[in-house]
Amino acid sequence: MAKVLYVICDGLGDLPLKGKTPLSAARKPNIDALAKGGQCGLLHTIAYGVIPGSDTAHLALFGYDPCEYYRGRGTFEALGAGIALKHGDVAFRCNFATVDASHRIIDRRAGRLKDFKPLEAAVNEIKLQDCTLKFVSTVEHRGVLVLSAHSASPSFPSGKGPLSPRRESGQNGAPFSQQEKAGGPGLSSNVSNTDPHEAGVPIQRCVPLDKSPEAEKTALLVNEFSRRALSLLRRHPFNLKLERQKARPANALLLRGAASYVHVESIEKKYGLKAACIAGGALYKGVARYVGMAVPHVPGATGRADTDLDAKAKAALSMLKSRDLVIVHVKATDSFGHDGDFAGKTRMIERVDAMVGALRKGAPDAYILLTGDHSTPVALKVHSFEPVPVLVNGPLVRVDTVSRFDELSCAAGSLGHLTGLELFRVVVGLAGKGKLYGN
Ligand SMILES: [Zn+2]
Known part of the structure; x- marks a missing residue:
């Protein structure tokens, strides 16, 4: 069974300022290499044109339809x-x-x-x-x-x-x-x-x-x-x-x-996936716990720009030994978007690039997904409806022609446009847990 590392950079998507977005401006050799050797697309987390909240977006990204499972943030x-x-x-x-x-x-x-x-x-x-x-x-x-x-x-x-x-x-x-x-x-x-x-x-x-x-x-x-x-x-x-x-x-x-609080079926029961989530922010840990993921305490994972991404990569690789799916959540990309800080968001993406490099090195045979939960454009300082780039890299994917990971390049990718729930079906499929529909 294949293992899956799923990196979610909060608020990753953006709109161009002087022709560049933080993603297209960032120097990110590891992420671009994964895009080049993998397949890309655009993610409309909830549905086309809907502005996702971070809570509903993560439910969808974890395979739980927010229309059914969302009961408020508390x-x-x-x-x-x-x-x-x-x-x-x-x-x-x-x-x-x-x-x-x-x-x-x-x-x-x-x-x-x-x-x-x-x-x-x-x-x-x-x-x-x-x-x-x-x-x-x-x-x-x-x-x-x-x-x-x-x-x-x-x-x-x-x-x-x-x-x-x-x-x-x-x-x-x-x-x-x-x-x-x-x-x-x-x-x-x-x-x-x-x-x-x-x-x-x-x-x-x-x-x-x-x-x-x-x-x-x-x-x-x-x-x-x-x-x-x-x-x-x-x-x-x-x-x-x-x-x-x-x-x-x-x-x-x-x-x-x-x-x-209503008890919901765990991700393991629902999808047959043993899953863990590495996050610093309380909300993300909470959504992960809600669906029954293991949420280890990672010293240095703060959910802020000072977070220790090395520690998060190490924790993710260690959890992957006993799990099918490990999610790594990075919050600060969203915070820089809310602050309208283009340079800060760009630098954060470059730090994520180093973390992604460490994940690929530590798990050469795993599938790696990278995306965000929504766009938080620095020009708007709030969440927006624009889709977020997504990439899937791993041993058996239909490599497409996209060679850079950004909002425009990924629009040409073979994953096309998909929702968070659809992307989660891809995760389930990659992990070898997909079920035959019909006979
Ligand atoms: Zn968010």
Whole structure:
């Protein structure tokens, strides 16, 4: 069985500035050699013309249709932060914020760039009725909150993706099984945010977005949590000290992006692939864990421009010994796109080139795929709908005439235009796990 290394550079695709994109400007001998000796194409991760979010894009790239499997970002962030979730848990993304005496928001990020880890234990002391909570302070002002009902009878609103078919979960062949109903109502992600996304207005009350007892209960719990967080954070020594230093205290927690955790069939069950993911960013680790991939901790993999790509290549090659598929995710290409930094994105691609060289050297017989999850053009500083170049190199591919890996050259490749789910079928096929359709 062949092994597959699948490199995903976040936000890789771009638009030309003075005739060049970061990909066409970068010096990348290893990647261009793989393109020359392989086949290329263009990837429309979700569908033609759709602007992918990083979460939905990765579900598609991992072979899970976001229309069916996307339930909001909170659960991915929670899994990425190392929180174990059980079916029916509801996860929120959180911000530490600074509010005034009437709970009006002064700063949605509480002064930013501070480490608020010292507040984590106190938040976890909050007790709510018929529910346990777990809070993790992640990076800077960000965190994740997970609510778990003691009595599990979860309610799952239908998928949140832009292309979501209107349906009730658990029906129409949906992949989610409802757990047995027992005790009182469980929790629902169909509740509003407490984060108003702007300063100058008060923290919002959480309201249920449907009439289910689960949504009502969840909204009550969230409001109780907000109230208790306000009172304990206001008096916390960490914040009192910040106030004495005339710095902005983290005296409130804003919640957004509620998502219900539903257990999904693992990638091994679904596709017969033992898979691992090497990533620094919590979101990507979270999506990988969601689909049952192994996600080893790689010291030095930060998800930022200072990430250690040598360490990631070594970890990937070591995981490949016992896996069919190893995904290597690089975040910083996207971050440079968001910053509008052409030179930075170009340099990052050159560093990825060295990593790809090390991967090819360490696994000469493996298939190597290289692509991105979407375009983040430096001229736009946001995700865009434009497709991303993709290459496949390995022992048995139909080598085409493309000799450079960039947005224009790859349009002439023999892979043509394909979606993330279609590309994943290619991965399954290369790994020798494809199934005959029919007889
Ligand atoms: Zn992305």
